[in-house]
Amino acid sequence: MAAQIKYADVEVGTELPAGSFPVTRATLVRYAGASGDFNPIHWNEKFATEVGLPDVIAHGMFTMAEAIRVVTDWVGDPGAVVEYGVRFTKPVVVPNDDRGALIEVTGKVAAKLDDNRVRVDLTAMSAGQKVLGMSRAVVALS
Amino acid sequence: MALDQSFVGRSYPPTDPYEVGREKIREFAVAVGDENAVYTDLEAAKRFGHPDVIAPPTFVFAITFAAAGQVVDDPQLGLDYSRVVHGDQKFAYTRPVRAGDRLSVTSTIEAVKSMAGNDIIDIRGEVHDETGEHVVTAWTKLVSRAPQEA
Numbered sequence: 001m002a003a004q005i006k007y008a009d010v011e012v013g014t015e016l017p018a019g020s021f022p023v024t025r026a027t028l029v030r031y032a033g034a035s036g037d038f039n040p041i042h043w044n045e046k047f048a049t050e051v052g053l054p055d056v057i058a059h060g061m062f063t064m065a066e067a068i069r070v071v072t073d074w075v076g077d078p079g080a081v082v083e084y085g086v087r088f089t090k091p092v093v094v095p096n097d098d099r100g101a102l103i104e105v106t107g108k109v110a111a112k113l114d115d116n117r118v119r120v121d122l123t124a125m126s127a128g129q130k131v132l133g134m135s136r137a138v139v140a141l142s
Numbered sequence: 143m144a145l146d147q148s149f150v151g152r153s154y155p156p157t158d159p160y161e162v163g164r165e166k167i168r169e170f171a172v173a174v175g176d177e178n179a180v181y182t183d184l185e186a187a188k189r190f191g192h193p194d195v196i197a198p199p200t201f202v203f204a205i206t207f208a209a210a211g212q213v214v215d216d217p218q219l220g221l222d223y224s225r226v227v228h229g230d231q232k233f234a235y236t237r238p239v240r241a242g243d244r245l246s247v248t249s250t251i252e253a254v255k256s257m258a259g260n261d262i263i264d265i266r267g268e269v270h271d272e273t274g275e276h277v278v279t280a281w282t283k284l285v286s287r288a289p290q291e292a
Contacts, residue, residue: 021175034166034173036204060228065174065200072199077190078180078238081199085232085281134230 004076007116007141016074016107016120021066023058023092024100031062045096057091063103063131067124070107071137082117083138092126101126107137116141144256145263149219152251154212159244159272160205167197167241174198187240196238202245203231206267206280209247213265214284219251221263222286229262229283236276244272252281259288 028042037059040047045056064086072078094101103126110121122135164182171181179186180196187195214223239245246269253264267280 027173027175031173034170036208061200061203061231062174064231065176065198068199069174069176072176072178078178078199079190079192079196081235081238083232083234084199085230087230088228 005074005141007112007118010109010112010118010141012109012112014109016070016109018107019066019070019073019105021069021103021105022100023062023066023094023103024098025056025094025096027100028056028058028062028094031059035059035061037061053091053093055093055095058094058101058103060088060091063088063092063124063126066103067105067122067132067135068137070105070122071120071139074107075139075141080140081137082140084136086122086124086135087133088131089133090126090129090131092131103131110136113138145219145221145254145261147254149251150254154209154249156246156248156270157209157212159246160208162197162239162241162243162245164195164241167195167201170201171198192238192240194241196240199233199235199238200231202233202239202269202278202280205245206247206249206269207282209249209267210265210282210284213249213251213263219263221261221284225287225289226284227287229285230281231283232281233278235278237278239269239277243277245269245277246272261286 032038048056105124107120107122109118111119117140120137124132168182248268250266252266255262263284265282269278
C-alpha cells in the first residue's frame with residue numbers, strides 16, 4: 001500500500017481530478033468477455049427493449065469499474081483502496097452509433113478517518129442523470 | 143412471491159479455487175480502459191510493494207458473483223432470476239487480489255426482504271486465498287422486480 005498522496009496534504013472538500021469515460025457497444029462486448037457477464041441486455045437491443053429498457057445498457061459493474069479510476073489514478077496504487085461501494089440508480093444507455101455514451105465522474109474527500117485513511121465520495125453522471133448513488137471509497141494515504 | 147425468511151444466515155459451501163491469471167487481469171484492465179501499469183507490469187507492481195501484478199478493485203466480482211449463483215439458483219429459495227437487477231455492490235479489502243491467487247468464496251445470505259412486491263436479497267461473499275487468509279468481502283444486493291401490473 002503505497003499511495004502517492006499524503007494524508008496531511010488533503011482536506012475535507014479536496015477535489016480529485018475528474019474522469020470522463022466513453023462507452024460504446026464495442027466497449028460492452030469487450031467487457032462482457034472480460035467479466036463473463038453475457039446478459040443480452042448489454043449487447044442485444046431487441047432483447048433489451050423487450051424487457052422494458054430504452055436501449056442496450058452498460059453493465060453496472062462496468063460503470064463501477066470506471067468510477068473508481070478517479071480514485072486509483074489519484075493515489076497511484078489501486079491497492080490503497082480498502083473499501084468501495086455503490087448503488088446502481090440509473091442505467092447508462094448506450095446507443096448503437098460510433099459515439100456511444102459518456103460516464104463523467106467527479107470525486108472529493110468527504111471525511112478524514114483514522115490510520116491515514118480518507119473517505120472519497122464519487123458522483124457518476126451519464127446523459128445528465130446520476131447513474132450511481134452512495135458511491136464511496138475508503139483509501140489509505142501515505 | 144415473498145422469499146422465505148428462514149434463508150437468512152444460510153451459508154453455502156466454499157467454492158473450488160479460482161486461479162487468478164496475469165493475462166486475465168490484463169484482459170480485464172484493457173476492457174475497462176485502465177492503463178495503470180500495476181495491472182500489467184510486474185516491476186511496476188513491485189515498486190508499490192506487491193509481489194505480483196494486482197487486479198483492478200472490481201475484478202473480483204466475476205468470482206463472487208459466480209459463487210452467488212449457488213444462492214440465486216437454489217431451487218428452495220425460488221428467486222426469479224429473469225427479473226433480477228443489481229441493486230448495490232460493496233467491497234472491503236484486506237489486500238488487493240493479485241496474479242497467482244487461488245481464491246475460494248463462501249456465500250452467505252445476509253438479508254431477505256420484500257418491499258412493494260419486490261424481493262430483495264443481500265448476499266455476502268467472503269473471499270480467502272489458499273492459505274486461508276482473508277482477501278476481500280463482497281456484498282451484493284439483488285432485487286427481483288415484482289411482475290408488472292396488467
